[in-house]
């Protein structure tokens with residue numbers, strides 16, 4: 001079984017279609033936009049009817065602006081903050097799993113690692129000028145590493161994923177220091 005759009009592991013079944021988290025997130029974004037367009041037309045019709053009869057039935061309007069803001073804010077991200085200027089440039093869906101793992105690390109022995117992973121994910125999302133492909137690789141590595149930490153936490157796997165991540169950020173000044181700190185935090189929990 002694989003996502004019918006991109007071949008990644010599937011998470012959602014929508015009707016007859018299986019989709020991964022990323023593709024399901026995109027589908028949901030399309031549906032959100034369609035809902036907002038339909039809601040705008042309903043509001044317009046109510047305004048038109050009020051204009052014809054000369055008074056309002058008082059039923060209110062669908063709060064399109066508030067809903068749109070809630071969707072754009074990406075309510076699914078509880079830890080990672082993506083700067084407004086980067087919201088369109090990154091695929092928020094990629095950060096959802098990392099964000100969930102950070103939540104799981106809170107209050108556990110991996111809390112410090114989680115805090116640093118958050119800083120790293122934010123650094124990747126908010127650093128301008130990173131090649132999009134490189135960015136995607138980094139997000140994939142952070143995703144795999146945080147997943148391993150909260151699930152199996154095999155020292156050899158954690159260290160190997162961390163080494164790949166560190167190599168991938170060594171030329172990025174804003175991120176290499178954070179990676180160093182993560183290495184130290186990981187060693188503490190691997191024992």
Ligand SMILES: [Zn+2]
Pocket residue numbers: 003004005006007008019020021022023024
């Ligand atoms: Zn997919």
